[in-house]
Amino acid sequence: MHSLTDPQQATIGILGAGKVGTVLARLAIAAGYRVLIASSRPPAAIELTIDVLAHGAEATTATDAAGQADLVILALPLGKAVPLDGHQALPLDELRGKIVIDAMNYWWEVDGVRPDLTGDDVTTSELVAAALPGSRLVKAFNHMGYHDLDEGSRLAGDSDRKAIALSGDDVAANDVVADLIDSLGFDSVDLGPLGEGAVLQPGRQLFGANLTAAEIRDVVEQAAA
């Protein structure tokens, strides 16, 4: 296991303390990682939530979580990470040079009407990568509903083990994320460069997928055929 994803050594930072952020925090704690989690509010606003839903994770600020973490997961509304008004909510300096996992989707209920984030030729993770200069962006965890994520963690080898598909332009970063996914209780399927991750987005073939690795590969093959 890579030292960046060795649960005994690595610190995971999670930006976003909602449905997905708290589930990932809980899984990461269960795997043995040190976990820092933040929303846009002062840490006190999420302390109780974290204590109950992801006991053992530390509530902090986004800047602190990103600064201390070896690997950062973005689990906040996409519109906040790719803002229209140029007001970047993410701590860019702290994220520079780090592996950053993009678990975000365009969701009109939260992000409003954003033509720039939709359309057949848009891969939102490419927009996120562009918004985070110097980060090693990997798209993962976005296709599985948070309840499936919550219930689906299994030991390696379990026949019922589901898989998380990932994509990213930095092959080494993809491998690290694959290790992390494994330690959280899922197989992984590397789809290749970020652009290939389009198939994971809302409205596309793998969105909502709660499937095994073999099943995911089948869907990808069919989509390509």
Added chain:
Amino acid sequence: MADIEFGLDTFGDIPQTDTGELASHAQAIRHVVAEAVLADQLGIEVFAVGEHHRPEYAISSPETVLAGIATQTERIRLSSGVTVLSSDDPVRVFQRFATVDALSNGRAEVILGRGSFTESFPLFGYDMNDYDTLFEEKIELFSRLLTEQPVSWSGTTRAALHDADVFPKTESGHLSTWVGVGGSPQSVVRTAQYGFPLMLAIIGGSPERFAPYTDLYRRAAEQFGSAAHPIGMHSPGFIARTDDEAKEIFFPHYKVMHDRIGALRGWPPVTRAEFENEVAHGSMYVGSPETVARRMASAIATLGAGRFDLIYSAGTTPMSDRMRAVELYGTEVVPLVRDILA
């Protein structure tokens, strides 16, 4: 387990008539009133109708439907499920429900929510980008209106109020108010902060998964020094004579509705296997009265819930099948659940 309350919940889905055609919106609304009247006769405790602004659902104005039900029923509590507070005016919401409360001799109840659809935002001139602010400001104002004292308030989402007294007053001095929450921990904490009872919308996955949310609600209430009420849960389901009959009737109608709504969110179509899995282990209470009762009792016990509302209409399920589901719920399911939990 003492005093669990049972309710039924509908969004006024457009059903098929007995000749197989789609009912009109008007027919669909009258059918809901007829179902509520039956529910009242059967002693079901709550009847809830939810607000939507889409062609598949006839109810956009829950309290108007509840007013119609109020004058034809005796005991059943009349609830929204939910009222989309974010795109409404808290003052008007209070007035309309206080009016239903008068018509029903104190049986009105509001369940406030952010809504899981967003059609109401453009319809009423609200900006989706203010989603959070709208709800936060309006729930705060609503909680003050509930004191039934003159209110002074200012915010960014509606005109300020200066010592505004709002009528009609309720006879009890208290309009029963809940908050409906999906899976957002932040919403659970906020509900506890205001001391409102929590209605969990559990529409997928195992109900056990929500146990931490009930802990969060209780612990947050403790922290804020507010009252922690027994939590409520609402989930979809359907009842017929046998498990097979229930599934055969329900699935095709459910699938059409699910796939249409799902397409808007980018979800793939639901498969029969997913449906079967949800019925066996998840949050769809579909089957014979015994099956549904057993699964409800287990969910209620797991979450320590004080109330269970069954969303009994999904898509175009025919009127007569729906009516029978209401009847089986009242005559068989509820007594069975009470027995199991006794």
